Amino acid sequence: MSPSALPRRPFAGLVLLLGLATGQSALATTVETAHGPVEVGDDPQRVVTLYEGALDAALASGVVPLGAVTTRGGDGVAGYIDDYLAAHHPEAELAIVGVVREINLEAVLAQRPDLILAPPQLADEQYALLSRIAPTVVPLSQGLDPQAWKAESRLYGQALGREAQLETALxxxxxxxxxxxxxxxxxxxxxxxxxxxxxxxxxxxxxxxxxxxxxxxxxxxxxxxxxxxxxxxxxxxxxxxxxxxxxxxxxxxxxxxxxxxxxxxxxxxxxxxxxxxxxxxxxxxxxxxxxxxxxxxxxxxxxxxxxxxxxxxxxx
Structure with a gap:
């Protein structure tokens, strides 16, 4: 489904739906994020990524997310991601849950995620809503730094419980x-x-x-x-x-x-x-x-x- 076809409603209209979000697993690990410590389940099964770097890190660590945002200037994920999925996970179908800087919260909620991997500098208003759906991991913004992506990837790998796989990829x-x-x-x-x-x-x-x-x-x-x-x-x-x-x-x-x-x-x-x-x-x-x-x-x-x-x- 294209991002333009996804329904959008004011944030206030989501409050009732957010109350239906599932709770935490009894087994959890804590990761340090831009919004402080966040507890995540020890083996997330339903992952939604809201950032291209998060989608990449998830796939590199062996996790195929349920949903993702479009690449910049496109109506789907980046071509290199399509190529990777075709070669390694031909059965995978990623739901599009928004575009760059415009997340469709209802589309995210529809995936019933148990973990959300979000971009650095996520707006506080969006974080407040997303974190009611599922534990939401936002990396600390490091500004312009050619090595920052490695720290982001490591944080996503930790949240996924795939530190070793991510370190191998790096x-x-x-x-x-x-x-x-x-x-x-x-x-x-x-x-x-x-x-x-x-x-x-x-x-x-x-x-x-x-x-x-x-x-x-x-x-x-x-x-x-x-x-x-x-x-x-x-x-x-x-x-x-x-x-x-x-x-x-x-x-x-x-x-x-x-x-x-x-x-x-x-x-x-x-x-x-x-x-x-x-x-x-x-x-x-x-x-x-x-x-x-x-x-x-x-x-x-x-x-x-x-x-x-x-x-x-x-x-x-």
Missing amino acids: AEVESRANELAVALDEAEVSGDASLVRWMPQGPLVMSDQLFTTGLMQAAGLRVNDAGLIPGESAHSDPLSLENLGRVDSDWLFLATLNADGQEALEAARTSPAFARLEAVANDRVVAVDGQLWTSASGPLAAQAVLDDIEAALLPR
Whole structure:
């Protein structure tokens, strides 16, 4: 069901329904969250994720949630998640319980969850309601930090009772990144790299403090955001094509979120300013999926990003 088809009612209308939510299991563990200690059942069976990083961490630890929110710019989960489910859990059907920053509480309640994995900086009003449905785990916000996703994943793994499985997934990412860095060095592939999200209103240079740019650095690339990121923002203001030259790098990773962004990128490719970029002239422009590269996080997303880097820089 698409998010637009999901019914919405004022929060006050949910109070009676929230009273029907199931209680805690007799066996519980306590996890430290942004809202203080939260007790969760020792083996959650009905999990709903309200954040792409939570969905990724759950799957990486061996748990298939009942519900999830859509990826940014899409009407379902990210393509890499669809691919993972098709390969490992072809029978799984995730209910869509909202979109980014807009959770449908009735849809969440309909799944009768015994655990809700929520995003950092969840609004207090939403937390108050969600926590009446089931124990709700919200990570502490760490601001811009390329390593923050690991702490988030570990918290979700603890809440799921899957710490060991989650640690294995994180160790595999670290090992893979190290191996890729060695392979790139041996192949004498190096240089500066920039990540740009292409939007209809103009290209956005992504910060060097993000999940994906952290992985680029772990693989041995020097990420260049040209100092264009204002304050604690994740990206620059929209740039003109002429100003895009400020982040001209040895490698240019270009991400689009949807068809509009792709059309804008195709139009830009015909402009002289785009053609003058060093990365364009050297055929070192790498088109990547914006839903993965500029929205997702988690162990599975990390492996998919490293796959893209290897395929682009070490083609077979």
